[in-house]
Amino acid sequence: MDLFVQQVLAGLAVGGIYASLALALVMIYQATELVNFAQGEMAMFSTYIAWQLVQSGVPFWVAFFLTIVISLIGGVAIERLIIRPARNAPVLAIVIIFIGLLVILNSMAGWIWTYTNQIFPSPFPDRPYLGVNVQELGAIGVTLVVLALVFAFFRYTTLGLAMRAAAQNPTSSRLVGIRVGWMLALGWGLAAAIGGVAGIMVAPKLQLDPNMMGGVLLYAFAGALVGGISSPGGAVLGGFAVGVIENLVGTYVPVVGSQLKLAVALILIVGVLTVRPAGIFGRSVVHRV
Amino acid sequence: MADSSSPAVEAVAVANPPARAMSPARLAGIALALAVALGLPFVVSDFHSFQLTQAIIYAIALLGLNMLTGYNGQISLGHGAFYAIGAYTAAILIDKAGVPYWATLPAAGILCFVVGFLFGLPALRLEGLYLALATLALALVVPQFLRFRPMEGLTNGVQGISLDKPAAPFGLPLTPDQWLYFFALFVAALMFWAGHNMLRGRIGRAMIAIRDHHISAETMGINSALIKSTTFGVSALYTGVAGALSAVVVAFVAPDSFELFLSISLLVGMVIGGLASVSGAIYGGLFVQFVPNIAEEVSKAAPWAIYGVILILFMFFMPAGIAGFVRQIRGWLRKRLAGSPADG
Numbered sequence: 001m002d003l004f005v006q007q008v009l010a011g012l013a014v015g016g017i018y019a020s021l022a023l024a025l026v027m028i029y030q031a032t033e034l035v036n037f038a039q040g041e042m043a044m045f046s047t048y049i050a051w052q053l054v055q056s057g058v059p060f061w062v063a064f065f066l067t068i069v070i071s072l073i074g075g076v077a078i079e080r081l082i083i084r085p086a087r088n089a090p091v092l093a094i095v096i097i098f099i100g101l102l103v104i105l106n107s108m109a110g111w112i113w114t115y116t117n118q119i120f121p122s123p124f125p126d127r128p129y130l131g132v133n134v135q136e137l138g139a140i141g142v143t144l145v146v147l148a149l150v151f152a153f154f155r156y157t158t159l160g161l162a163m164r165a166a167a168q169n170p171t172s173s174r175l176v177g178i179r180v181g182w183m184l185a186l187g188w189g190l191a192a193a194i195g196g197v198a199g200i201m202v203a204p205k206l207q208l209d210p211n212m213m214g215g216v217l218l219y220a221f222a223g224a225l226v227g228g229i230s231s232p233g234g235a236v237l238g239g240f241a242v243g244v245i246e247n248l249v250g251t252y253v254p255v256v257g258s259q260l261k262l263a264v265a266l267i268l269i270v271g272v273l274t275v276r277p278a279g280i281f282g283r284s285v286v287h288r289v
Numbered sequence: 290m291a292d293s294s295s296p297a298v299e300a301v302a303v304a305n306p307p308a309r310a311m312s313p314a315r316l317a318g319i320a321l322a323l324a325v326a327l328g329l330p331f332v333v334s335d336f337h338s339f340q341l342t343q344a345i346i347y348a349i350a351l352l353g354l355n356m357l358t359g360y361n362g363q364i365s366l367g368h369g370a371f372y373a374i375g376a377y378t379a380a381i382l383i384d385k386a387g388v389p390y391w392a393t394l395p396a397a398g399i400l401c402f403v404v405g406f407l408f409g410l411p412a413l414r415l416e417g418l419y420l421a422l423a424t425l426a427l428a429l430v431v432p433q434f435l436r437f438r439p440m441e442g443l444t445n446g447v448q449g450i451s452l453d454k455p456a457a458p459f460g461l462p463l464t465p466d467q468w469l470y471f472f473a474l475f476v477a478a479l480m481f482w483a484g485h486n487m488l489r490g491r492i493g494r495a496m497i498a499i500r501d502h503h504i505s506a507e508t509m510g511i512n513s514a515l516i517k518s519t520t521f522g523v524s525a526l527y528t529g530v531a532g533a534l535s536a537v538v539v540a541f542v543a544p545d546s547f548e549l550f551l552s553i554s555l556l557v558g559m560v561i562g563g564l565a566s567v568s569g570a571i572y573g574g575l576f577v578q579f580v581p582n583i584a585e586e587v588s589k590a591a592p593w594a595i596y597g598v599i600l601i602l603f604m605f606f607m608p609a610g611i612a613g614f615v616r617q618i619r620g621w622l623r624k625r626l627a628g629s630p631a632d633g
Binding site (some may be wrong): 097 | 358364411414415418419421422423425426429430433434549553556557560561564590591592593594596597598599600601603604605608609610
């Protein structure tokens with residue numbers, strides 16, 4: 001039973017990371033109907049920036065907030081410089097641009113910081129408290145705080161309302177004076193910042209290297225789809241669920257081990273999707289013919 | 290509107306003229322390209338012949354992917370899986386059963402057709418991104434299965450299977466690489482001819498109709514489920530044959546060659562070459578094979594950054610791929626030529 005609780009908690013800790021990244025994906029998806037495949041690499045890059053800051057002697061939490069600000073600006077810049085010029089291109093062409101962005105960020109990180117693993121410091125002590133790892137609790141806590149902040153931002157602020165309006169109905173929003181283009185850019189910035197937090201939280205566990213976010217992004221993508229990509233709350237729950245499923249399957253099904261963990265998790269997810277094609281919390285969109 | 294569920298691009302639908310017989314100019318162009326292709330291995334080194342062979346193989350795989358995504362509107366991020374299945378089928382048949390290399394291609398094709406068709410059945414319920422995820426899962430699962438312990442008797446696990454490069458038959462004065470180039474070229478010509486005929490016939494039109502508006506297509510009496518899963522099967526068949534050819538040409542298979550990266554490369558090649566275009570598959574094959582090398586020559590330190598920049602620039606300036614760009618230039622030339630008597 002202890003093992004079970006431990007594994008569920010460990011699952012929630014990584015699940016929180018998936019949830020954050022899933023939320024970042026959903027934010028961009030809702031505004032543009034596109035899945036940003038470079039989201040994971042953007043998070044990885046942010047994490048390296050945080051690491052660089054900590055290495056040069058900046059206290060952890062200062063580095064943490066500085067990284068969030070830098071990621072926000074970086075996200076806005078990427079939208080303005082790379083995504084916006086191609087906004088009228090066919091969907092798959094934009095997907096290829098995302099892939100281009102992904103390999104550029106990955107390669108640049110490898111070039112600047114090399115491909116060797118770096119130890120990333122955690123602000124939380126790596127010791128058990130009542131049988132539960134404090135680092136994991138800390139990661140869950142930070143993730144929950146971030147998610148609550150994002151929720152409050154969209155629910156209670158004018159800017160959040162404007163961003164939701166711009167995503168839902170660009171034409172009407174423009175008519176009431178919302179600068180839709182900038183709202184999109186801001187969405188990219190926020191997504192990058194959320195991704196940055198997720199990267200910083202997962203780095204102590206995975207160690208820092210340019211390829212660390214590949215698997216994480218896949219899980220986040222899966223979480224977002226299982227929860228329903230049209231529903232931010234669903235995506236967050238989906239992310240947590242994927243984390244827990246992944247951990248439990250890896251622990252209790254011996255043949256699977258850590259090798260086939262990813263495969264089994266994905267098969268489960270595809271199974272869910274064939275039964276509920278719009279995800280568990282998603283609305284299926286009905287089109288008028 | 291069915292657009293959001295059919296990712297393969299409204300722009301392409303317009304640029305996809307009704308199928309008709311080839312014009313003499315077009316035939317002449319193809320003949321010229323074939324003549325150049327036949328002469329190339331005598332001019333370039335063995336290594337370059339080998340690289341060109343791989344470009345041809347990618348082109349076959351891309352034609353398969355293009356049938357599914359470009360013509361039928363079903364996104365696949367997992368065609369590397371079919372490539373891997375084809376390659377392993379060939380390798381296992383040659384290594385364990387002593388089957389001659391040329392006979393493994395149909396076997397790989399048929400197996401991949403069956404797997405693709407079966408995978409296409411549940412995939413019927415999934416559209417757009419959800420299908421992308423399902424195929425992505427396939428791409429991730431297959432290499433892990435190839436490494437899987439209990440399968441090692443067949444797949445040799447992480448070590449992979451080494452094969453012998455077949456020599457030229459009938460005492461032809463060709464090096465193995467030259468011979469394999471011609472062999473691949475022959476297979477490719479056959480498959481492109483068959484594919485082109487299928488795409489411009491009744492089935493091809495049905496595929497496009499489903500992509501553009503599946504409800505209208507069904508109203509017109511097209512069996513959407515059957516066509517979609519058959520397309521999946523045929524697409525997998527093409528990619529599987531390409532995989533089998535690659536196993537023969539490289540003379541080695543290992544799980545590492547079939548990671549997600551391969552699937553992504555195929556997707557990139559298809560879009561850069563041009564969606565819903567047969568010739569696009571050839572441009573795409575050349576791109577997938579040669580552009581990473583070019584990027585490496587530009588910058589040894591961060592070759593993939595250069596590759597990424599090239600991808601983004603291509604999509605900025607040729608959003609409909611190289612085939613779309615060529616089509617644009619041809620249209621422009623035709624207009625100029627048609628307009629010039631009036632001007633002058």
